[in-house]
Amino acid sequence: MGRPPCCDKIGVKKGPWTPEEDIMLVSYVQEHGPGNWRAVPTNTGLRRCSKSCRLRWTNYLRPGIKRGSFTDQEEKMIIQLQAVLGNKWAAIASYLPERTDNDIKNYWNTHLKKLKKLEASDLYSKEGHCLSPLNSSSRGQWERTLQTDINTAKQALQNALSLEKSSPIPEYTTTDVKPINLGCYSYIKQEGKVSTSTYASSAENIAKLLKQWTRSDSTNISEQSKASSSTQLSCNNNATNEEFESLSSFESFEQSNSDQFSQSLTPEAGKLHCEISKREVDDQVPLSVMLESWLFDENDDLLI
DNA sequence: AATGGTGGCAACCGCCGCGGA
């Protein structure tokens, strides 16, 4: 006998979310903040499971989510963090705050897993042995493999971080996939033409619905926030005033919820995140140094 | 033009851990 379902299955809607449902959820979270998901369906009138609401928020509607293709730096970080942390997608996602664990998991399963498999088979054929720890002949050999993995991870992480420092904003060529933030939705610009998913094409509709509840908040938005928003939106000539206002509202909301981000991290990652935030304010210790010291600590733990 | 195959991604399912009663 398993645990009963988190919510009554009868009358609970499943499948893709409609823009109207998104609006209901977003406006509720805007008002009450993320949390107490159990109460969301009853308070909003959404015929959705509480888990579904939380998932929709964290994976799609949450402000600050970057969509579109992964950059080289992101890919490197995912590969190396996966080597160190394993399939701890939430932990990995905590180092890529703009990406959700679901996104990273999907990316790994569709792109990187294949890549790693290919590399592994290549090594297997070249070296005539399996690198899997479970099949290695001795623990010592496995530890050496692990150590190599960790060292590689650290190296790549440092490379990625140094790249990040030199070019904090990814540059896109005309052939690159270029994500354009539009509130909680993203338009993907590819090879000069703007294409949207069927869902994202409803963004204007969403913006109209958002208009009502953003009006009251928009008066409190700082000029700085507006400036950064307009920079992002300048990519899209079709951006409406309503969309602009909704985005501004989201950004101010995001800032107010930065504490919740650090709370959502794993204990280890949370500690690191807090430490990084603190140190960065206190004495500007580079992120790469923090990560490296953390990785060294992890190594010690693993090899004891 | 039609159809089958494949890849990508959003969403669901079930288990686990934590915190409160």
Added chain:
DNA sequence: TTCCGCGGCGGTTGCCACCAT
């Protein structure tokens, strides 16, 4: 101390769009 409910996480599924034949 135990039980229960909730939120979080990872694995998996199913739908849809794109591509090749």
